Amino acid sequence: MNSVLTTSDEILASARTLITSGGYNGFSYADIAKVVGIRKASIHHHFPSKVDLVRTLVIRYRQDAEVGIAALEQDAPDPLELLKTYAGHWAKCIEDASRPFCVCALLASELPALPPEIAGEVKAFFRFLSTWLTSVMERGSREGALSLSSQPRVEAEAFMASVHGAMLSARAYGTPEVFPAILAPTLQRLSPTVAQ
Amino acid sequence: MNSVLTTSDEILASARTLITSGGYNGFSYADIAKVVGIRKASIHHHFPSKVDLVRTLVIRYRQDAEVGIAALEQDAPDPLELLKTYAGHWAKCIEDASRPFCVCALLASELPALPPEIAGEVKAFFRFLSTWLTSVMERGSREGALSLSSQPRVEAEAFMASVHGAMLSARAYGTPEVFPAILAPTLQRLSPTVAQ
DNA sequence: CTCTGTCTACCTTCTGATAGGGAGGCTGTC
DNA sequence: GACAGCCTCCCTATCAGAAGGTAGACAGAG
Structure with a gap:
């Protein structure tokens, strides 16, 4: 101990x-x-077994995310702010190289070769993240805090894909700045247009 | 033989x-x-050695891409059409499960653990793809065939990230339709606005 | 005769996993 | 208090199989 x-x-x-x-x-x-x-x-x-270890890891990872997001929603309930904070979290992790990639994003890429017990948990994480982002998009659209050009669900998936793809690019180039550079226009586009 | x-x-x-x-x-x-x-x-x-095999594979992969893209540019030089064709190529590959993921995108995700010879080639692929997409964005912007809200380079990186992220999501959900669903709004946004 | 492509046989190292044992800490009973 | 029993945690020793790789022989084509 x-x-x-x-x-x-x-x-x-x-x-x-x-x-x-x-x-x-x-x-x-x-x-x-x-x-x-x-x-x-x-x-x-x-x-x-290794499967036990990684399955536990992924489950714990999702639980931590659930807790973190719940706390986030209480601190700053503004939808746009939530998305910015989420993106900012990863920007910081990539920049200081502390956790420069989402475990589940990486595991998802090798999903077909993963033991089914782990694959299931990884899929569950994606569903969880997508559900949360969709709810943020829906609320933002309702409250006028976000300007959506598609359905909330589609916007949520597109946002998630941007984050994951930007992680990949940051890793491929070896330059952390790429991540926020890619996310900035996405967040800009979601901001409610202040007049014209 | x-x-x-x-x-x-x-x-x-x-x-x-x-x-x-x-x-x-x-x-x-x-x-x-x-x-x-x-x-x-x-x-x-x-x-x-395994390194020889995979390095050859990645180099060949990039060369094939170069040839394919050159042919594409000759067939349909319209920038928006190029982007749609590129996205459509992957949509088809994912749908018929023939090549449901970009080799280099997958390798990039495990880049830190890759033998340096391979890592270098993977990075080269990303640079190549990014350079091409940037040139398409630049030309589209110049000709008015694309409506960009950021610099061509940034738009190119964002587009590439969307494609890679959408691949990941399609794999995670196990539903190919997710890919075109994510790409559609991105392509829509890049289309020159036909009046209001 | 040589070169190419394949084979069998083998090596070394790593991999995930098991068996069994020992040190230390709690707890209940006398 | 003392002791027995059990539990937790880590150890050494060992395993079978898979990993990447090598050596050397053989068959066929030029």
């Missing part, structure tokens, strides 16, 4: 970092063992 | 399919051997 972080939390944290960098098949128990400072076998005590 | 396809071409083709599904670490020489109907050792005759 560590005072600040459980061993199983440390395992999950390093697994997230490793997945973020190379995907499901891009890391091994040996890699985690090295980072956490523990033996391979000890990881199996906490997570019997 | 096969009458229609070289063995090395068959190897490259099956490698592309396998990478498209599970990424660089998601396939092995054994997998290719099974598909092509050859022994592992024979693959090493054509491509000494």
Whole structure:
């Protein structure tokens, strides 16, 4: 028992970092063992199989997102502000290289090769994110806080795709600034036109 | 020597399919051997190492894209039409599940864990695609065939991000229709406004 | 005879996983 | 208080299979 972080939390944290960098098949128990400072076998005590580990990780990831978003909605309920904050969150993560990619976005790219238990959780994350964004778009449209040119659902999917694609580009170019540069016009377009 | 396809071409083709599904670490020489109907050792005759194989694959992929795009520009030089055709190409590939993901987009997602020789080629593909899209945006803006709300370069990056993000969503949901649904508003927005 | 393409056989290292044991901490009973 | 029993956590040792890769032989074509 560590005072600040459980061993199983440390395992999950390093697994997230490793997945973020190379995907499901891009890391091994040996890699985690090295980072956490523990033996391979000890990881199996906490997570019997790799599938258990990653499934737990994805579920936890979604739960954290749910909590974070709920807090966000309370702090700044303005739809446009919510979208900006969401994009800003990722811009910051990419810039300081702390979590430069969404775990689920990466796992989704290799979805066909993923164990079904994990694939299901990844899909659930996408549904969750899409549902939230759709609700933000709907509310923004209703309140006049967002100017939509399509149905809320479509706008939500397009926004999510922009974020994921921008993450990819930032990684491909190796330049974090690309992310906000891509998102800026999208957010601009969603802003209610202040007169003409 | 096969009458229609070289063995090395068959190897490259099956490698592309396998990478498209599970990424660089998601396939092995054994997998290719099974598909092509050859022994592992024979693959090493054509491509000494896995890095050789995938680097060749990515280079070939970019060359094919260059040729395809050059042909496209000759057939239909209208900028908006070019973008629609490009998006339509992927929509078709995703729909008939023939090549439901861009190899380089997938490899880019695991870029930090990729052998540097391959990472370099993937980056080169992104630069190439971005350069082409920027040129299309520039020309479209000059000719009035596209209505841009940002600089051509930014519009190009945003378009590319939308395409990649939409691919990811189509894969995550398992519904091909998502791709064109996301791209439609983007293309709509780029269309020159026919009056009000 | 040589070159190309394939084969069998083998090697090394890594991978996820298991068995079994030991140290330490709680808890209930005498 | 002492002790037994159990639980948690980590260890060493080991495994079977898959990974990427090599060596050397053989068949056919030029």
